[in-house]
Amino acid sequence: MTLSFFQKIIRPIFGEFTPEELKKFLRMGAVFAFIIGSYWTLRPLKKALFCTLVGAADTPWAKTGSLLLIVPIIMLYTKLLDIYGREKTFYIISGLYGCLAVIFTGLIAFTPTPENVCALGSNIWGTYGGVIIGYAFYFFVESYGSMIPALFWAIATDTTKPESAKKGFSFVVALGQLGGIVGPYAIAGLPHRLGLATSALSLFICALTIGLSMFFLRRFFTKTPSEYLSSFHGNNEVKEESKHEAGFFEGLRLLLKHKYLLAIFAIIAFPEIITTIIDLHFDTLASQQYSGTALAHYLGLYGSSVNIVALLFLLCGVGNINRIFGVGVSLFLMPVIYGLAVLGFISLDSLNFLFMLMVSSKAINYALNGPAIKQLYIPTTPDVRLKSQAWIESFGSRGSKQAGSIFNLGLKPLQKQLGAVAGRARHALYSSYLSFTLILAWFFIALYLGRKHKKAITENKVVC
Secondary structure, three states, rough: OHHHHHHHHHHHHHHOOHHHHHHHHHHHHHHHHHHHHHHHHHHHHHHHHHHHHOOOOHHHHHHHHHHHHHHHHHHHHHHHHHHHHHHHHHHEEEHHHHHHHHHHHHHHHOOOOOOOOOOOHHHOOOOHHHHHHHHHHHHHHHHHHHHHHHHHHHHHHHHOHHHHHHHHHHHHHHHHHHHHHHHHHHOOOOOHOOOOOOHHHHHHHHHHHHHHHHHHHHHHHHHOOOOHHHOOOOOOOHHHHOOOOOOOHHHHHHHOOOHHHHHHHHHHHHHHHHHHHHHHHHHHHHHHOOOOOHHHHHHHHHHHHHHHHHHHHHHOOHHHHHHOOOOHHHHHHHHHHHHHHHHHHOOOOHHHHHHHHHHHHHHHHHHHHHHHHHHHHHOOOHHHHHHHHHHHHHHHHHHHHHHOOOOOOOOOOOHHHHHHHHHHHHHHHHHHHHHHHHHHHHHHHHHHHHHHHHHHHHOOOOOO
16 A cells, blocks of 8 residues: 555545655554553553452552552653653663563463462462552553653654644554554453463563564654654743753642643543543452453453544544544533433443443543643643653543542442442442532633633744
8 A cells, every 4th residue: 555545545534644744643653552552451451460369449549559659750750851851761661661561471470370360479479479469560550551651642742733733643543542452352362362371471462562662663753854853832932941940840840830731630630530430330340250361351352442442433533523623622522421421320330331331431532532632732842741741641640540549439338338239329329429520620621721722823822
């Protein structure tokens, strides 16, 4: 297939690309595909391992630990950016996660029984060994999912101009979904299909895909012409940048200083809180029906389904909403969609329905909301794009999940008082009160961000 023929195919879906522009986003999409493929393979392994060794009910405690851990990781990330810059920082952090994946591969491989994903606890390290591995692996996957995609998008927004991002970012997300489809189903479910007792093989393949993301990022920088690696510069940018000071908490300082960044933080946090509440119900029901590698296989199928549906949304032209009507309309639609999802959540309680609800809500979030949010960072200074974005995306995501987990923990006694079924029904009812309150606030914040972004691009000014 020639490049010009490929351009004709994708033009109605994503818009018109110049040949070099298309090559740029193909390279960027290859990096994102391996990142998403790795993460969505690790995600079901994380859940399966934790549910097997620790238990789904203790997930809120694991989310608390991952939130505390993300602060020193972001501090290290900020320091690396100051010393090495964006590209080398990506190689350093990704290389570290690749090495950790190899280490966990060795740990999980020593499984004496086929009933457990990993039974090191009771056979080698004592009673609590399995619990330690469960928590450690959970922290590993959560931090990878927070840092690496955020760093990738920081690089993407720092090398792309607004008009190009309108069409290019949706295209990059679509390519990323290919990795998200292949990874969780083909790799996470591979041990179960082969009859293996552990998921060590899947984890080793993940280490290789992390390495491939580094390889393709290198090709992105070496093969893309310099004029296609330039970013947005407002006519007031020099004045703003002169106020910035380097430091561990520079990104956090900028976040707390500007209401535009706090608003971005909010529209990332609100859907995460709502999803975390629903996700606990889904994980609990799934772990009651499946265990071990079978649970990893089922959750891998869930991960692939999310990315398949997200890709279908994009291929059906969802990205055109952003390209034609603007960022504001895309942001505005999301609280409406999540409101409908919450109505479905409180109406039905079954694993199959929650599977479809989680798949559809996450898919539309990736296909429509994700590319729109990334464009909000473009009319900002490099410090905001590279440093504040990490705090917003990483700490914001983990913090919002923690907020949802605290809410779940607060309602956990209902399970004991009312029983499993009645407790879940009451939990869903109380969850709807919180969810609809967040959705209402989300609606007005989305309107503010859409208008602010449009004004900044029109006047050629950075917001902050």
